[in-house]
Amino acid sequence: MTASLEPARRRPGSDNAGAVSVSVRVWDLPTRLFHWALTLTVACLLATGFGGVMEWHFRFGYASLSLLLFRVVWGLIGGRWSRFSAFIYAPRALVAYLRGQAHPDHLVGHTPLGALSVYALLVLLIAQASTGLVADDEISASGPLTRFVPGAVVSLASGWHVGFGKWIVIALVSVHILAVLFYVRVKHQQLVRPMLGGDKRIAAGAAASSRDDAASRTLALVVIVICSGFAAWIASLRL
Template identity: 65%
Template sequence: MTDTSVAAFRAAPGPGARTRVWDLPTRLFHWALAIAVVGMIGTGLNGAMEWHFRIGYTVLALLLFRLLWGFMGGRWSRFGAFVYGPGSLAAYLRGRAHPDHLIGHTPLGALSVFAVLAILVLQVATGLMADDEISASGPLTRFVSGEIVGMATGWHKAQGKWIVIALASLHVLAVLFYVLIKRHRLVRPMVSGDKLVPSESGQVAPSRDDAASRWLALVLFALCAGVAWWISSLRV
């Protein structure tokens, strides 16, 4: 039986049908980014700048990959699957969630995802242009004006750093709240890829997670890693 057939079988209708929601590339991205962000924060706070840069380039490659995978990945990993309007968010907060909200990201979870991705993009971008005038300067500092370097450095070392820490902490607390208080299984699906979909959701299309999509993800990540390496090579 092929991976696609297995996913379709898991999505068969019935009470609590198991559905492949998170494809393997998305799961690997999620855990790799979590580890990299912790490493980036730790090395930054401890002044281990060479490792801070290395991990920063890794985060850059991961973010570039997620941007592409948001359009080419599995059904529930695509941005179109969790871009919600104000009405959907209001309904969810009032306890009138749409069945789709119980499958992929909820409207509140989607806001958290986009906020984390946006602040990480900004933090990495400013890091590439930052210069502490002592021992560390980003690879793009020589391509921008001194004024931009100053603003990027100030943001990266002050507001940006603490916003990243705050959002990462809030994300962990939100997961703990849903797991411990609301009894929603959020961690296991991000490990196995499968989620128990309520019967009221009806027939749910699973995310594609076959060999072809995984090879595509590998090629895309290799390209993104190449871009990150090229940017790192500009550092003098």
């Protein structure tokens, strides 16, 4: 995906008035679809979990497992700004960002704080999906892998899945949403629009675009099919 060289209009009074900006593909289509699909899936998981609709809770759980596995793989082979290597920051980078000394790359993909939020959410959601596979409420719902692990593990996984894990995920999701609103309303940084259309206007020459062509999208399709197949196989082990 090549960047447009059309100059962007600057707001009057901007510190960078007169500077040239270009449209850069930051989020490739697979990353955008993953983001919104996971958002919907997590919402459905919470609704079915609190509502006690366990059959659908399991189905959305398998869907989330497929998406999370895809994101792990795509974090290694995806577009430039979707790769984990693009938002692994040293502690000094985080400190500098908090002091207002942001590197130009921080304004393109994930900021150091945003990166921490992404990693925390991915780790906790993977933990929730994993513990759900071996959880058992001893009434009507048990994960497909419960019979393969010791009872002590099932007990610990069940306690985490329906207790601390669930509430920590809710807290992190809430913080994530509030942070996005803060950046949009207070700092006037567009975060939602690039995740919808994929492109972001940045200073000319500041960063390269993410690859987002037919070949990369086909590769993403192959990856999600494989991940979905693995999740379906896991689901088939449920008694």
